[in-house]
Amino acid sequence: MPLMISDATFNADGSLGFNDNGHAGLWGDVIMVNGVPWPTMKVKPRIYRFRVLVASITRSYRPTLSTGDPFYIVGTDGGMTPKVEAVQSWRQGTAERYEILIDFRKYKVGQMIEMRNLSNKNNVNYANTNKIMRFQVVADSGSMAGSISAIPTTLDDGGSPNPELGGLDVMKLTPDMAVAKRILRVKRQNGEWTINDETWEDVEASGFSRCFANTQPYSVEQWTITNESGGWFHPLHIHLIDGKIIDRNTNGGKPFPWEGGPKDVFYAGENESVTVLMQFNTGAHNGGRYMVHCHNLVHEDHDMMVQFSVGDSQNNDPVSSDYPVVDTTPMNSYPPVYRPGLAAGT
Ligand SMILES: [Cu+2]
Numbered sequence: 001m002p003l004m005i006s007d008a009t010f011n012a013d014g015s016l017g018f019n020d021n022g023h024a025g026l027w028g029d030v031i032m033v034n035g036v037p038w039p040t041m042k043v044k045p046r047i048y049r050f051r052v053l054v055a056s057i058t059r060s061y062r063p064t065l066s067t068g069d070p071f072y073i074v075g076t077d078g079g080m081t082p083k084v085e086a087v088q089s090w091r092q093g094t095a096e097r098y099e100i101l102i103d104f105r106k107y108k109v110g111q112m113i114e115m116r117n118l119s120n121k122n123n124v125n126y127a128n129t130n131k132i133m134r135f136q137v138v139a140d141s142g143s144m145a146g147s148i149s150a151i152p153t154t155l156d157d158g159g160s161p162n163p164e165l166g167g168l169d170v171m172k173l174t175p176d177m178a179v180a181k182r183i184l185r186v187k188r189q190n191g192e193w194t195i196n197d198e199t200w201e202d203v204e205a206s207g208f209s210r211c212f213a214n215t216q217p218y219s220v221e222q223w224t225i226t227n228e229s230g231g232w233f234h235p236l237h238i239h240l241i242d243g244k245i246i247d248r249n250t251n252g253g254k255p256f257p258w259e260g261g262p263k264d265v266f267y268a269g270e271n272e273s274v275t276v277l278m279q280f281n282t283g284a285h286n287g288g289r290y291m292v293h294c295h296n297l298v299h300e301d302h303d304m305m306v307q308f309s310v311g312d313s314q315n316n317d318p319v320s321s322d323y324p325v326v327d328t329t330p331m332n333s334y335p336p337v338y339r340p341g342l343a344a345g346t
Pocket of ligand 1: 234235294295299304
């Protein structure tokens, strides 16, 4: 069952409100799951598997159950976790995905189990942003086909991408395979959000040729994302790759327990460093340029995005692709106004 968690503010007429707090972020006072404010889901007394996506503009979450019972982490952004971890809560920022099991078998019919939000540092909270949704247990019925009868302890993490081309299983990457180590410093400076002192404006000014790194297809590298600020968190998204987190300075040099699978969004919390191994599996592409950006969409818009190249950096030239049509629809207009050039298939 997919659970897409987001937040929003609404104007009195029901339209969406927008306030990016001076480019810091948007924090809504209404929490929605799959577009519904604080929903109740009926569940049978069985084990359920949920894929959780945070689709908020800015807000990050720390889900927990009102019963104090654990979640079982079985998957991350790009695949399954080789080892299943039981956690009381986990931290999830925009665009991160976590797959969890909840065991409803021990609860009574009629019981309500709330999924709450413990929040994280530097989120702006309101009266009810500590609640996400709830589950109501109903009598079991129907076939047990497809159900599992026990919480697994280990999983197949999905194998390797394009093994015939040299694609390795990301969860089996080791630091000695890395041919380069790089540091990505995420920072607020001169009124801009920057990565290694640069923004997408610098990339634009270079005619989209500027790259902070030139990597080779199927090479392995080790990147450390470091956030020396105490005031901000950044869920940094690296395109193309799946990464294996090998170090967190705030967790004794280990990944957090929920980070044991392939990741492509890396939560760089306040004063945190996170180190990731990755392979540049270009697959059917011959290479080209790929983006790295903060997935707080307000930060991304102002202008926290840079690019790296793999192999021939002239491939996938973004300048030669279709030019976007400028949409002047106000942010809070609903229903959306469809404009020529934005129709499906163009
Ligand atoms: Cu950010």
